[in-house]
Amino acid sequence: xxxxxxxxxxxxxxxxxxxxxxxxxxxxxxxxxxxxxxxxxxxxxxxxxxxxxxxxxxxxxxxxxxxxxxxxxxxxxxxxxxxxxxxxxxxxxxxxxxxxxxxxxxxxxxxxxxxxxxxxxxxxxxxxxxxxxxxxxxxxxxxxxxxxxxxxxxxxxxxxxxxxxxxxxxxxxxxxxxxxxxxxxxxxxxxxxxxxxxxxxxxxxxxxxxxxxxxxxxxxxxxxxxxxxxxxxxxxxxxxxxxxxxxxxxxxxxxxxxxxxxxxxxxxxxxxxx
Numbered sequence: 530x531x532x533x534x535x536x537x538x539x540x541x542x543x544x545x546x547x548x549x550x551x552x553x554x555x556x557x558x559x560x561x562x563x564x565x566x567x568x569x570x571x572x573x574x575x576x577x578x579x580x581x582x583x584x585x586x587x588x589x590x591x592x593x594x595x596x597x598x599x600x601x602x603x604x605x606x607x608x609x610x611x612x613x614x615x616x617x618x619x620x621x622x623x624x625x626x627x628x629x630x631x632x633x634x635x636x637x638x639x640x641x642x643x644x645x646x647x648x649x650x651x652x653x654x655x656x657x658x659x660x661x662x663x664x665x666x667x668x669x670x671x672x673x674x675x676x677x678x679x680x681x682x683x684x685x686x687x688x689x690x691x692x693x694x695x696x697x698x699x700x701x702x703x704x705x706x707x708x709x710x711x712x713x714x715x716x717x718x719x720x721x722x723x724x725x726x727x728x729x730x731x732x733x734x735x736x737x738x739x740x741x742x743x744x745x746x747x748x749x750x751x752x753x754x755x756x757x758x759x760x761x762x763x764x765x766x767x768x769x770x771x772x773x774x775x776x777x778x779x780x781x782x783x784x785x786x787x788x789x790x791x792x793x794x795x796x797x798x799x800x801x802x803x
Contacts (some may be wrong), residue, residue: 537564539589540571545582545743545802546736547575547641551595558593558655561602565632572635572643582743582802584639585735586662587646591728594647594671595655597686598629629654629686636661637687637758640751642742646735648728652676654686661691663754664738665722668731669713673721678708694761695721746784747802 537560539550549571551558560568575581588594604624636643636658645662652674659665659673675692677684684692684705692701696719704711716722726734742750752775760768779785784800791798 535567537561538567538571542578542581544740545580546585546739547571547578547581547583548585548587548736549575551586551588553599554588554590554592556599556601557596557650558588558590559596559599560632560655561599562604562628563602565598565628569632569635572639576638576640579802581641582745582747583739584641584643585646585732585739586636586643586658587648587732587735591649591668591670593649593655594645594651595658596650596674597653597655597676625685629657633657633661633687633691640754641747642739642750642754644735644739644742646732647671647722648731650674653680654688657684657686657688657691660695660721661687664735666731666735666738667713667716667722667725668728669725670728671713671731673711673716675704675708675711678705695719744800746779746782746788746798746800748782748784749779752779 537551537553539548539552541548541550549568551560551564551568553559553561553564572584575584632654642664643662644664644666645659647659647665647667649668649671650673651659651671653676656673656675659667675684675688677688689701689705692704695701696704700719711719711721713722713725717725724734756768756772756775759771783803784798787800788798
């Protein structure tokens with residue numbers, strides 16, 4: 530991760546909430562590879578840090594949340610043998626897998642709940658970045674833009690995987706085949722986002738939700754997130770086995786024991802996060 534990329538991602542922990550803020554307003558929050566990798570590193574660190582119990586993902590300004598990839602900043606290339614093509618078979622798919630797919634899965638796989646504060650336009654891979662979050666608070670003036678067909682490319686950044694699970698095949702096809710903007714009110718009606726807020730309150734509302742989650746049983750939240758994310762990927766027997774083992778693991782945590790004691794003592798539980 531380069532210093533340039535890190536400078537474009539503001540990371541701040543306040544109590545149990547880690548806020549990751551994209552800071553490339555001059556590029557409408559389009560992310561070059563260095564900024565994207567810095568964001569991924571922040572999510573990976575959030576998973577491992579016991580002091581972090583919830584994450585907020587947002588961006589500076591009010592115009593854009595994230596508008597996908599900034600291709601103006603080229604990625605470093607390995608030296609090639611004489612006569613080798615500029616682009617060899619496998620280069621594009623490898624770049625997608627190690628790039629935006631890794632960015633989106635860093636959110637999906639983060640062991641802490643992630644709340645998106647979508648302060649402005651979320652376009653292309655930036656739309657998928659928002660949809661990967663566990664709770665999405667969207668400014669009522671913002672919009673989602675499935676821009677891929679306008680650029681003559683197929684959806685990437687795990688978009689078809691995410692969108693089909695959220696709205697079903699027919700609605701996902703309509704969105705991607707036509708590529709029309711999705712205003713905030715429509716995004717809420719379709720179930721793409723959790724709630725709307727005035728533009729000047731979207732980050733505040735996301736933080737309120739994060740504060741609530743940060744007082745919860747963190748390992749239970751992580752396991753719940755994992756079970757839901759995987760629920761549509763396998764058969765019933767596999768899902769039930771995973772559920773049983775999840776409960777086996779969680780029942781051994783201090784927070785689970787605290788919840789039982791609190792129930793017996795008729796008091797509110799005080800969770801530590803482990």
